[in-house]
Amino acid sequence: MRDGTTDRSNDYVQKSGIINFAKGETTKTITILIIGDSRLESDETFNVELGPSCIGCTLVDAKGVGTIIDDDAPRISILDVSMKEGTGEFLGFTDWTKFDFVIKRSNLLGAPVMCVLTTDVTAKSYYSDPVYDYVGRSGDCPQQSPFNVISFTATITVYVIADSMPENPETFLVKLLLCGGCNFDDNVAVGTILNDD
DSSP states (O other), rough: ESOOOOOOTSSSSOOOOOOOOTTTTTOOOOOOBBBBOOOOOOOOEEEEEEOOOOOTOOOOOOOOEEOOSSSSSOOOEEEOOEEEEEOSSSOGGGGGGEEEEEEEEEEOSOEEEEEEEEEESSOOOTOSSSSSSOOOOEOOOSSSOOOOOTOSEEEEEEEEEOOOOEEEEEEEEEEEEEEOOEEEEOEEEEEEEEEOO
């Protein structure tokens, strides 16, 4: 066994030995004991390796990866948004359509902080095209948690610019990055701008 992102002295019990298959057996199970704790940390990995020798056999895949999923830090997911682009004019944020992306967390432990980045798919952002559909977020990182102390949800707003052109639905992505004090279950949401012209 080898450490990946884990520390064998704190996270799991080291194990070694010989595996013998009886005649007719096709599977064997290797059990690794995990050492639980209450620390807020990222998911961690370790490797279980076979070999280097295999008597009477050929090693096709000699390494298995074990992932220890942290159950103390909040697990974060962000929900998709699909809305009409609206009828506002180019007068300022208050006249544009607010796409509110809801972020959910699994528990109230800690104060998770994350960075927000938007990426064009078929919709164009202010940062990528002179004729744009929404105001992007260029990897901005908040200095404090977006969550209220007693709230399981928080909101990230992306402003969509309305126009009067008939067009197909357009999409962009909202990505959460570098989760401090939390782990991601789903860190990418799709924003779909529905045409209403």
